[in-house]
Amino acid sequence: MPSIVPALEWLEGLAWTTAIRESVWGYPMIETAHVASIVAFAGLVIMMDLRLVGLAFTHAPLAQIQRRLFPWQIAGLVPSTATGLLLCCIDPMRYYGNVFFRVKLALLALAGLNAVVFHLKTYRRAERWDEDPQATATARLAGVVSLLLWSGTIVSGRLIAYNWFA
Amino acid sequence: MFLPFFEWCDGLAISQAYRQSLYLFALTQSLHLVAVTTFFGAILIGDLRLLGWGPVAQSRAGIARSAQSVLLWAGLAVLVTGIPQFTTHALTYQRSPIFVFKMCLLAAALAFTATLRRRVAAADEGRLPSWVPRAVGAVSLALWMGVTISGRLITFYG
Numbered sequence: 233m234p235s236i237v238p239a240l241e242w243l244e245g246l247a248w249t250t251a252i253r254e255s256v257w258g259y260p261m262i263e264t265a266h267v268a269s270i271v272a273f274a275g276l277v278i279m280m281d282l283r284l285v286g287l288a289f290t291h292a293p294l295a296q297i298q299r300r301l302f303p304w305q306i307a308g309l310v311p312s313t314a315t316g317l318l319l320c321c322i323d324p325m326r327y328y329g330n331v332f333f334r335v336k337l338a339l340l341a342l343a344g345l346n347a348v349v350f351h352l353k354t355y356r357r358a359e360r361w362d363e364d365p366q367a368t369a370t371a372r373l374a375g376v377v378s379l380l381l382w383s384g385t386i387v388s389g390r391l392i393a394y395n396w397f398a
Numbered sequence: 399m400f401l402p403f404f405e406w407c408d409g410l411a412i413s414q415a416y417r418q419s420l421y422l423f424a425l426t427q428s429l430h431l432v433a434v435t436t437f438f439g440a441i442l443i444g445d446l447r448l449l450g451w452g453p454v455a456q457s458r459a460g461i462a463r464s465a466q467s468v469l470l471w472a473g474l475a476v477l478v479t480g481i482p483q484f485t486t487h488a489l490t491y492q493r494s495p496i497f498v499f500k501m502c503l504l505a506a507a508l509a510f511t512a513t514l515r516r517r518v519a520a521a522d523e524g525r526l527p528s529w530v531p532r533a534v535g536a537v538s539l540a541l542w543m544g545v546t547i548s549g550r551l552i553t554f555y556g
Contacts, residue, residue, distance in 0.1 A: 260551065260554040260555070263550070263554075264547055264550045264551060264554075267431075267546070267547075267550045268543060268546055268547055268550070270435070271434065271435045271438045271439075271546050272438065272442060274435045274439070275435050275436065275437075275438040275439025275440070275441075275442050276439050276442060276443065277439075278435060278436050278439045279439045279440065279442075279443050279465075279468070282468060287468075288440075288464050288465070288467065288468050289443075289453075289456075289461070289464045289465075290464070291456070291460055291464065292453060292455070292456045292460070292461075292464075296453070296455050297453050297456070300452050300453045300454065300455070301443070301452060301453065304442075304446060304451070304452060383432045386428070386431050386432050386435060387425075387428040387429070387431070387432060388428075390424075390427060390428040390431050391424060391428055393424075393553075394424045396420070396421075
């Protein structure tokens with residue numbers, strides 16, 4: 233299988249990635265914007281998850297609250313993805329060798345998959361959520377899985393700073 | 399003025415245990431971020447509602463009431479995970495302008511949330527001019543985003 237290392241080394245050697253990596257403000261500013269947008273995005277996802285699980289906002293119909301939060305979740309997801317990709321471009325070899333980065337990517341993929349399945353399958357029964365016990369049980373399970381996956385993503389993302397297993 | 403307090407924090411058994419462990423600080427820091435994210439989510443849903451966006455079919459008071467228990471539990475988790483991080487590096491933070499800035503902003507955000515924001519969110523919808531909840535939502539969002547951003551910058555410039 234061809235290695236992706238030469239491509240990452242090429243990326244790392246580009247003038248603009250080197251300039252940002254070596255500047256005093258570039259990396260910290262992008263990293264901080266990444267964290268700020270994640271906190272907004274994941275914060276609203278967690279609020280929806282707590283509603284799905286039945287721990288908060290239980291007076292609000294599930295479908296209604298999800299419909300109203302969704303655009304704001306996307307508004308947080310777009311900048312967090314953009315800044316995350318930028319961070320990968322700036323220092324690709326550092327992330328490539330980092331165990332927690334790989335764990336984060338795996339959890340991110342699972343969290344994304346969970347969200348897509350939830351939207352495509354469970355969400356179609358959204359109008360019945362608050363009356364149908366089976367739909368409520370499925371929604372509750374989706375909420376628990378989402379809470380675990382996003383928490384794991386945040387924890388592993390923070391641990392990227394510590395390369396214990398290099 | 400506060401130096402004896404910072405020295406006392408630095409000398410605590412928990413601070414020493416954190417300094418000696420390779421993993422404890424990093425794991426606490428990670429859980430702190432999960433707690434901060436949850437706390438911020440509960441603030442953001444309330445602020446969006448105050449701004450006239452988000453779950454507008456629910457009353458401002460209803461959203462604020464429901465968000466309050468999340469705020470309390472997540473706030474407790476933020477404290478429990480934040481305090482050992484502070485005591486472990488108390489002597490460093492004492493000299494950090496960004497840490498001092500974050501703490502001042504945090505005090506302002508907490509005071510604002512517990513007083514003005516709480517009263518405006520609980521007020522009858524028709525009683526206040528529409529700009530009041532919007533302004534309160536915007537100020538709250540700016541304050542809490544400032545706390546989050548300055549907290550992150552401690553790592554780089556603290």
